[in-house]
Amino acid sequence: MxxxxxxxxxxxxxxxxxxxxxxxxxxxxxxxxxxxxxxxxxxxxxxxxxxxHRAATALASGRTGLIAVVIDDDLSVFSDPFWGTVTSGISRVLMENHLQTVLMVTSVNSVDGPVAHYLEGREVDGAIFFQLHKDALVRKLAKQGLPIVITGSPHTDTDLYFVDTDNFGGGYAATKHLMSRGCKKVAIITGDIETTAGHQRLDGYNQVYREFGRVPNKSLIRQGDYSYESGQVQMEHLLAEHPDVDAVFACNDLMALGAIAAIEAAGKSVPDDVAVIGFDDSVSSRTSRPQLSTIRQDITALGEAAAELMIAQLNGEPVESRIMPVELVLRESA
Amino acid sequence: MxxxxxxxxxxxxxxxxxxxxxxxxxxxxxxxxxxxxxxxxxxxxxxxxxxxHRAATALASGRTGLIAVVIDDDLSVFSDPFWGTVTSGISRVLMENHLQTVLMVTSVNSVDGPVAHYLEGREVDGAIFFQLHKDALVRKLAKQGLPIVITGSPHTDTDLYFVDTDNFGGGYAATKHLMSRGCKKVAIITGDIETTAGHQRLDGYNQVYREFGRVPNKSLIRQGDYSYESGQVQMEHLLAEHPDVDAVFACNDLMALGAIAAIEAAGKSVPDDVAVIGFDDSVSSRTSRPQLSTIRQDITALGEAAAELMIAQLNGEPVESRIMPVELVLRESA
DNA sequence: CTGAAAGCGCTTACAG
DNA sequence: CTGAAAGCGCTTACAG
Incomplete structure (x- = not known):
């Protein structure tokens, strides 16, 4: 007492x-x-x-026991549960290893902003970055010897360590299923193909066509921006140009739902006239009618893997980037 | 160089x-x-x-520059974007004040677990807790002088500082709208009424009845658990017992969507036969058909307010708990 | 295998 | 208003 x-x-x-x-x-x-x-x-x-006393240990040893998780403001942090789930996976594994997670939600674009200063100041033992639009800062930090892990794929070929979802495999599995169920004209609504993830999903789609000895008509490939509205709009274009389109792989669930709305608005039915597959296995995919077939990724596992790569680096153990498997979840839309 | x-x-x-x-x-x-x-x-x-050098400062001054954000494992962190949004609001405001956010996702039940040890070890300058099922640990820490803010309401009357959504006001506004549009038999599907939030939304509902000089039939009050399925099941019960039920306030969007599914499965239409209002303004509320009318809260602002209360405490400034306003968003379902 | 001692980079009474 | 000095609580060569 x-x-x-x-x-x-x-x-x-x-x-x-x-x-x-x-x-x-x-x-x-x-x-x-x-x-x-x-x-x-x-x-x-x-x-x-x-x-x-952590501060005393940190001062004497140089190790802070803190790992930064840096999340770009630009990510749709505000409506997408994805990053929260990843972060909780990271946090859990770090805690088990007596490390704490320092969360930094900011604009990461600047090589010289507050985040850069903080990380360069060695106030943390390492940093885990989320999908980046630019990686100049990360390269700079890595060069300075700060252990780094990227969640998502780096843009350029690099020796940075990363963990990522099997985006290619997801695009492949979705498209393959659509082809295999007999669809002849399978379209795709991509996300931002500037990002690695967006590009790889498209690659998976193309690969299936290739294996079937076919080449997709270019106008079957429509670029969206992951929003519901873009799914809707691009689907309208597809239906106008290709009245006989019979399947579409939308690169996330939100666009898939938009596409379904457009298909039904055109008086057609899902999946009988047009089959639809999304990506994410979001909550909406289960609550929509028809329920959405989609690609599921184990997001918590992705976070855990990121933390494990970080810990391996800190321990000087051999480290290898990882691609996490995905799973095709069949519900009603395809 | x-x-x-x-x-x-x-x-x-x-x-x-x-x-x-x-x-x-x-x-x-x-x-x-x-x-x-x-x-x-x-x-x-x-x-x-x-x-x-933060560690040196911390050792010499006793201030770590770190604020913990403690999130209970039990919260549906894995599918609900809510906490991520709150956290990003917290993090932004803390960063502006040169404080870092330490994220702890764990089971908070134990007064003697790793989280308790960490926080008692004064490794942070303060702690922000999310909606708690038990608050023994928080009380203990507060008694030890650790600055604390709770996001959500504490269970018992207390002098702990908190920020919360106007749950009562949300329940009131939703129910009032349903009554005002002429609905005679307005039901409610509650969430977990053990929690303050769940209880307060129900209180708002009851208050409207009171103001109309009526008392709701007890069987119009059904308890769900915030899941889609519970919304569906409870709505089926309501329709069975009260074929003339003409409106329902579901205490979150997911249950509202479940309710809509049940209503349509019964061959009735929304909103003509039964009007529906949800709570959260989640993504699904915009993508569902019919689009869901719902209660919107400014979740980011909630996080910012929590951080502000923390900073005020650290600065020894006067602190006052805050209730954040909500807004009724009318779309198609009511 | 173990201890004495210096040091990590700051902060803060204390004395002036 | 300012400096010398002690101290925060650990870690780590160094010498034995």
Whole structure:
């Protein structure tokens, strides 16, 4: 009940009859310490309810125990549960490894903004970035020796470590299913094909055509921007140009829902006249009518993998970028 | 280009011709320092590209510059964009005030778990909690003097500071609209009424009945659990018991969508036979057909307010809990 | 395997 | 208004 000051090494050293250096060694798992002394220290730690003072450790050792998760303002953080899910996966794994997650939601474009300063100031032991539009800052930091992991794929060929969803595989699986169920004219509504993810989903689509010995008509490939409205608009264009289009792979669920609205507005039915597949397995895909067939990714696992890559780097272990598998979820729309 | 060691007070003191104590005073905005010396220090700071070492500051001052945002695992973090949005609002305001956000996603139930230890260890300057099921831990921490803000309402009467959505006002506005448009038999599908938010929305509903000089039939009040399925099931019950029910206020959008599915499955139409209003203004509310009328809250503003309350506490300024306004958004379903 | 000692980079009474 | 000095609580060569 009494509010005594928290114990420091000094108190433990005294209680255990050893030096502070030995206390430090025990607490940092230095193997060389005599077992009996180790036991004595552990006992004192237990009895006194000792807790490490992170700032002191950080100052003396140079390690902060903090990992930054940097999220670009531009991402649709405000309506997309994706990043929250990834972040919770990251946070969980980091915590298990006694690391804390420092969240930075800002504009990451600047190589010289507050985020850059913060990260260059070594206030964290590493940084996990989310899908980037530009990677100048990341390269700069990596060059300075800051351990980095990217969630999503880097733009250019690079030796940066990353974890990403199998976007190609998702595009492939969706398109393959549509072709296999007998659709002859399969269109695609892409997302932002400037991003790696957007591009790779399109590549998967093209690959299926290739395997069927066909080449998709260019006007079957429409570019959207991941919004409901763009799905709707692009689908209207498709129906106008190709009255016989019988399937569409929309590169996210929101566009797929927009496409369905356009198809039904045109007096056609899903999936009988036009089959539709989305991407994300969002909540809406389950609540829409017809329920949406879609590509599911394990988003939590993506975050966990990102954290694992970071921890491996910190430990100097071998690190390898990872592509996380996706799964085709068939519901009513295809 | 050369990788010189980062400058410390020592270098600045030398360059500016003052003591390290003076450097510290200038950097901490101590007003007593002679203007010329202040200028000299600022110049040296600028030229040398000085950046504060947070761990050293933390060790010497006791302030870490870190604020924890603690999110209970139990919250449906994995599908609800709500908390991500709140968090980004918090993070933005904290950053502007040179504070960093430490994210902790864990089970918060235990008064003695890792989170408790971390927060008791004073590794952060304050903690912002999200809607809690139990608040024993929070009370304990507050008693120890840790600045605390709760996002959502505390369970019991208390002097804890909090920010919350006007849940009562939202329930009131939704129900009032339904009554005013002529509906005679307005039902409600509640969320978890163990939580303050769930309870307050129901209170708003009851208040409207009261103002109309009526008392709602108890069987018009059905308890859901915020899931699509529960909305569907409870609506089926309502339609069975009350074939003439002509409106329903569902306490979130997901349940509202479930209710609409049940209404249409019963061969009735929305809003002509049964009007429906949800709560959240989620993405689904715009993409559903009919589009959902709902209660919108400014979630980002909620997060910003939470951060502001925290900052006021840290600065020793007067603090007052806040209720954030909501807005009725009318679309097609009511 | 272990301890004494210096040091990490700041802050803050204290004395002037 | 300012400086010298002690101190925050750890870690880590160094010497033994």
């Amino acid at each position: 009494s509010a005594k000051a928290r114990p420091t090494y000094s108190a433990i050293a005294k209680a255990a009859g050893v030096s502070e250096a030995t206390v430090s060694r025990v607490l940092n798992n230095d193997e060389r310490v005599n077992p009996e002394r180790t036991a004595a220290v552990m006992k004192a730690v237990e009895e006194l309810g000792y807790r490490r | 050369s990788a010189k060691a980062r400058p410390t007070y020592s270098a600045i003191a030398k360059a500016a011709g003052v003591s390290e104590a003076t450097v510290s005073r200038v950097l901490n905005n101590d007003e007593r320092v002679n203007p010329e010396r202040t200028a000299a220090v600022m110049k040296a700071v600028e030229e040398l590209g000085y950046r504060r």
